[in-house]
Amino acid sequence: MSRSVVDPHLRxxxxxxxxxSGCEECLTLGTPWVHLRLCLTCGHVGCCDSSPLRHARAHANRLxxxxxxxxxxxxxxxxxxVHEMPV
Known part of the structure; x- marks a missing residue:
């Protein structure tokens, strides 16, 4: 997808x-994370792809x-x- 095209998922x-204040799943499991990501659809806080369990990506895929x-x-x-690019 070209950067000049607006990502349809922005809707x-x-x-x-x-x-x-931390990765919701990691806090429950007692596991570490590296960086945090905020779901802009529901407010879920998950850990990044550099974290061992990659909860932000799992949340995106699941929901x-x-x-x-x-x-x-x-x-x-x-x-x-979905598009593996910044928006």
Whole structure:
């Protein structure tokens, strides 16, 4: 997909609030994460692809919520898991 084309998944983006201060699944399991990603459809907080369990990607695949935003301080980029590119 060309960057000049608007990602159709952006229609799923909502005004969300993070549901937790860490990866929801990692907090439950007691496992570590590297970086956090915010689901822009429902507010789920999951761990990144560099984390051992990759919960943000699993959430996107399981629920069809493909757009995430970095929750790292000073970062505001967004990513589409379907198209594997920034949006």
């Amino acid at each position: 799923l983006v909502r005004d969300v609030t993070p549901r937790s 069809g919520h493909p757009i995430v935003q970095s929750l790292e301080p000073g970062e505001s980029w967004r990513w589409c898991f």
